[in-house]
Amino acid sequence: MKKRLGTNRIYIENATIIDPYSHNQFASSILIEDGFIKKMGKQIETQPHMTHIDAKDYVVSPGFVDMHAHLRDPGEEQKEDIESGIKAALAGGFVAIACMPNTKPPIDRPALVKYILEQARKNDFTIICIAAMTKNLEGREISEMGLLAECGAKGFSDDGKCVHDARIMYEIMRYAKQFSFLLILHEEDSSFSENGLVHEGYWSNKLGLEPIPALSEELVIARDIMLAQKTGARIHITHVSSKQSVEMIREAKKQGVAITCDTTPHHVFFNHSCLQTFDTNFKVKPPIRGAKDQAALIEGLKDGTIDALATDHAPHLFQEKNTTFASAQFGAIGLETAFQAAYTKLCLKEGMDLGQLLALMTAGPSHILGLDTMAIKEGKKANLALIDTKIEKRVEKKFFSKSINCPFIGQTLASEVVCTINNGKLPYMRECDRY
C-alpha cells in the first residue's frame, strides 16, 4: 500500500480554483514541491513518485481560516488539546485557527502565548494566539497587552466573558489603539443573560427554559460601537446572533467605525425551533435565535455586513452534555462541519455564490486577523482545501476532535472536504480517497 499522507511532492490535476484572495476563479493544475506551489497551468510535466490527485470533480480553495476556536489547552486536555484541535481543523479544511484565551489558566501571561505558539510550530500548523484583554479574564485590570503581543499574540479578547465595566472597556480600547491591536469582543450583558439557557421567544416560553433576550448582546454592542467611535479602536464583534446587532453593525460601518464581525455556521443553519427535542448540543452562547434573526444573519453575510464565518468550536465532555438542559455546558464543536453546514444552508438553500462563502472562510477572517495572503499562485506556501460539492452525507458521531458535542449530528449535509494541504503537506484526506 502506498502511503499518501505527508509526501513532499503533490500534483493536483484539473482543479477548478476559486481564490477569494485574488478574486479569481480559473481552471489549472497545481504542482506542489517542498511546501510551495511550484508551478501552475493547464499542462504540467509530472514526475514519478509524487502524490497525484485528480481534482476534476472538486473545487480547490485556499485553506480555511477560523478566527474563533477553543482548543482547551492548557488545562482541559480531556476535552481537546492543541494536537487534536489541529486534526479536527485539518479535517474541516482549515489551515489556520485563532484560539481563544479562556483556557485554564487563561492566556493572560507571556509564557502561555509562547506555549501555544510552540505547540503550533511542533505541529507545523498556523495558530493565531488571541490573548486575554484583562487579567484572568476578570474584566477589572488590563492585561499586559504590549508584552503579550511581543511574544506573538495577534489579538485580544475576553471571549466567554464580557467586560462589564464600561470605563475599563474604554481604556482597553485606547490602549489597543496605541498599538493598533485587534480586539475580539464577546458581547453579553449578564444582567439579561444570567441563569438564561436559550433565546427568549416562542420556544423558551413553550418549553419553560430560562431565556436570554437578544438585548443581552445588543446593549453591549451599542456601547462598544460608541466606545470604538470615541477611541478609534479596531473592534471585531464575534458570534453575532441577533437581527438588531447586524443592523447596528451595518450602520456603524457606514459611519466609518473600525468594526468587523462574524457569526457561526450553527447560528445560520438553525433557529430556536431546534430546541424542541431539548438536545443539549443546541445549548450555546449566544443562543441560537429566532427565524428573523437567522434571516438577518444570512442577509448580513450576503451584503458584507458580516465579514467572516467562525466556528466557535467549543468542545465539552460527553457527560457535560448528556444531562438536563439546565445542567449542560454551553458550546458546540464546529471545525469538522463548518464548511458543509454553511454550504448546505447558504449556497444550496439561500443562493449564496460559492465564491462568497469561501471568502467568508478565507480572505474575510484572514484580513481581519492581519494574516499574509494565502492566494493560490506560484511561489506561495501551499495551503489548500479540496472540496467535493457533489456529495451528501449524514453527520455521524465520529470526529477527530476529542469531543462529540456537535449540533449537526444526524443532519444530512451537502459537500465534503476531500483533503487539506497544509504548508505543502497532505495531513488530511477523506477515507474513501486514501489508498
Added chain:
Amino acid sequence: MLTGRSLLRSDDLSVEEIGLVLKNADLFMEVLERKVKKVPTLRGKTIANIFFEPSTRTRTSFELAAKRLSADVVNFAASTSSLKKGESIIDTIDTIISLKVNLLVIRHGHSGVLNFIAKHIKVPIINAGDGKNQHPTQALLDAYTIKKKFGTFSGLKVAIVGDFLNSRVARSNVELFSRVGMEVMIVAPPMLLPSDYTVLGVPVKTAIDQVIDHVDVVYMLRMQFERQKRKLYPSIEEYNRFLTLNSARLQKMKKGSVVLHPGPVNRGIEISEEVMDGAAAGNRILIPDQVTHGVAIRMALLYLILSQQEEA
C-alpha cells in the same frame, strides 16, 4: 389508546384522549366513594415515584392512586442539587429500571429532563412536573374539576392569574384548557410574563379587577418566590393591590363562578386569609375538590397506561 405511552406534556394527549381520561376518572371517583377504596386492577405492577424536587401533594396523590389500584409503589426522593450531573440522573433511573418497575412518575427541577430520560429508557413515564416546563396531570385534574362543576368546557371563560413566567402549571393549563374549548385569559404584570406575550396566543390583562366580574373560573397561580431567581416583583402589598383574591373581589364574582389553585396556597398572597377561612367563599373555592380529583385522574392514567400492557 394510551397503553404503554408516556405523558410528558399536556399536548401529548389529543382532545379525544383527554375525554377518555376524564371518563375513566369518573369511574374511579366512584371507587373512591366506596367503603373499601381499592380495586385489584394493577396487582403485580410496580410504579416508581421519583421526586428530585420536594413535593407533598403530588407525590402523595400518585402514591395513593397507585395503591388504590393495588400496584406496588416505590418512592425515591433525591434533591436535584445532589444529583447535578446527567450521569447520575441516568444512573438513578437505570437502577430503578433494573428493579423491574413498570412505570415511572418523575418530578425534577429542570425543564425538559423527562425528554432527556425518555431517550434512554423504554418504560412509560408520567411527568409530575419538570422545571418551568410542564405539569400535565395538574392540567388534567383541573380540567376534570371544571368539567364536574359546569358539565362542559365550551364557552367557559377562565382567567389564569399571577406568575405565568415561572409556572409549569400555567404552561400545561393554558394549552389544555384552550384546546378543550375554554376561553382562556392571563392576568399578570410584565415581569411575570414572557417578554413577548403574543407567543401565548391568549389575551393578557394586567389586574384581577379587569376580569373578576365576568369569568367562570378564576385560576390563581402560586406566586413562585422560590423560582424567581431575581426578585422582579416589588412586594406582597403590591401583589395584594392588583392580583390577590380578597373578599371584596370575591363578592364581585359572577354567579356560579369558581376559584381554583394548584396548591399549596400562599395565604395572604394569591388568596387572602379571610377568603381562605371565611364562610363567605361558600362553595366557590374548589381547592379540596382538586386534590380529590387528582387521585382519580392519576388512577385513570395509570390504569389506561398499564392495564393492557404486556410484561416487559
